[in-house]
Amino acid sequence: MNIIELLQSTVERYPEIPALVFRDQEISYQELGKRVRKAASGLKALGVTLDTKVGLMMSNKPEYIITYFAILANGGTVVPLNPLFKEAEVAYILNDSDSEYLVLEEMSLSVIQRVKNELTSVKEIICFGDSDEHSWASLLTYPEMENFVPRYGSETAQIIYTSGTTGFPKGAMITHANLNWMAIAAAVTNSVKPGDRILCVLPLFHAYAKLQGGLANIAHGGTIYIEERFEPVSILDKLAKNKINIFLGVPTMYTMFIHSPNIKDLDFSALRIAGSGGASLPAEVIDKVKQLMGVDISEGYGLTESTVMLCASPREGVKKVGSTGVPLAGVSLKIVDPEGNTVGPKEVGEIIFRGPNLMKGYYKQPQETENAIRDGWMHTGDLAYADEDGYIFIVDRMKDMIIRGGFNVYPREVEEVLYTHPNVIECAIIGRPDPVFGEKIAAYVVTKTEQEEEELREYCKQKLVHYKTPDYIIFIKEIPKSGTGKMLKTALKKLDKETINL
Incomplete structure (x- = not known):
């Protein structure tokens, strides 16, 4: 199945519900579906087809989501890039991924122009904004695509590059089946309902935002309020003003929230879920957020290679401070010693896992894939322990x-x-x-x-x-x-x- 079917299903079920809210612009699911089909036709006319790699280098805006689905509609593979990347970073990822097309916004164009002669595979640049490159707006002048290119679940939907803590970044191949399973699992974990309001300020090029703040909510008819940048005072105001139900952030955001002067004057009663990922949250911050915002932060744990999540705090039942919760249903997770033996409760070891969220492998790096995935188990390099109830407590990275x-x-x-x-x-x-x-x-x-x-x-x-x-x-x-x-x-x-x- 092509992951775009998640969007199409929601378009058919909830056409009038707002899908995206950006600045003063509101786009319904019906309108979002139309724009995706038009952009898909435009990309097809340019040559995007089955297995074509397309770099996507945009900040948070509706055009990112439209382009993302339009690439997938053609059977292409999305290669997300941070729009703030410098020349060497961009050139490495585009060349390593064999990207033939690059969709970007004007703010990133000068970087690409300086490195253009070093790009070995890119043959077309599509720019959102005023430039001499092919115009993104022209994609919407095409008639709506009628039929999406079908894909098997095992085929690659996106290649997301790891942060490259050792050596060069590696491209994790995430399949359509990975995305489909994770979108549904994340929506269930967050109890997403049609019409729920989700504020997304995490960058959409990151897997956490794309799944938790994007696909999971689109699958269940949520309304995504897209924010371009994180500014704590402004975001707190918008959480209250727009009666946001779900907010997903990282520890730094919550740390800045509790030190913001306006937090005590705002009403966050609509906020049902406040999630945190990317790193462990200090207990002190969790307590302060509960005190000032009236919401329990639900921590989760995952990595690029797990599509997003491995563990999450249960929405109902016991939450344990300092724990990232329990493994998602359907995911097998073990904590092992250096010899691969499962350790006992409260003993520190390395997290390994397998399940429907495990990546296909690293793009063009079979040896790295073999080093990481052994006998079907992904070795994460993260140290943790489990308590007697099976709750996972992350201790640190092995390398840290x-x-x-x-x-x-x-x-x-x-x-x-x-x-x-x-x-x-x-x-x-x-x-x-x-x-x-x-x-x-x-x-x-x-x-x-x-x-x-x-x-x-x-x-x-x-x-x-x-x-x-x-x-x-x-x-x-x-x-x-x-x-x-x-x-x-x-x-x-x-x-x-x-x-x-x-």
Whole structure:
């Protein structure tokens, strides 16, 4: 089945329900279906057909969603790109994915023009906005496509590139069956109902937003309020004003919410679900959001290779602070030691999984695929433990664990302590190479007001064993983040290295 059938089904069932709201523009499901069919015909006329790879480099706007489905309607494969990527990043992904077409908006055009001669496969650029390239608006002048190109569930719908924490990014091949299963599972997890209002400010090029904020809601007739950028005061106002029912964010967003001056004056009574993913949320932030917004944050866990989610907090029943919930129904998840043996309750090990959400593999990288998927189980590199009830608690990435003088230190544990300090807004813990201890602990901290380093270290000493207390505390204006607001510890380690070498 072609995943576009999810949209078509909703168009037929709920034609008059608003599908998208963007600025002052409201687009019904019926109108969205028409625009997708027109854009699909336009892309077909340009040569987009079965298995054609199409780069999609747009910020949050209705044209992103229209183009996404129009590519799929032709049997093509979507290759999402961050519109803020620089020349080398864009060239690598477009070339590695064998993308023949690129759809982008004017803000990204200058980057593409500077790297155009290095693009080995792109033969047509379609631009939203004023430019000399093929106009996106012209796609809507074509008659509506009558029949979508059928696809098998096992065929690739999109290639999403990982963040590239080691080496070059890898393209995770996500199938139509992956997307179909995950869209329905996410909608059920979030209890999406026709007419529910969902605010999507997460970037649509990211899998989390595309599935949780997009496909899952489209499958069940939700109305998606699209926001172009995250500005905490403005987003809080819109959550209240538009009576939003579902908001999905990342920890940084909630941290900024609780420090926003307008949060105490707004009514969030319509907000039924507040979800968080991408990284673990400090318990202190969860408590403050409950106090100020009246909603329990439901944490989830997943990765690019799992299409999006692996675990989610149950909507009904027990929620455990610090837990990402339980594995989704239909997903098999184990926590294993280095030899592959399942560990007992509360023992830390690596998460491995298999199920209908497991990617097809890495594009053109059979060896990397074989290294990651062994005997049908995806090895995530994430460390966690399960309690007696089966709730999963993420400890850290294997690569982020610090070994200080032979002791294992999990950065999240130290970060949790720092977050309880009243002057700390954000923090991130990394390991710094040390000739004696192997590694020492470096804490990068963002504070509300000026803070004494020694006072903060003493605060940690009261709550942590000596070897977990930060050896270095570095105050910083902002912690490096990805387009989704996820803290980039690789960038922080690079900054730390540069600081040491000054």
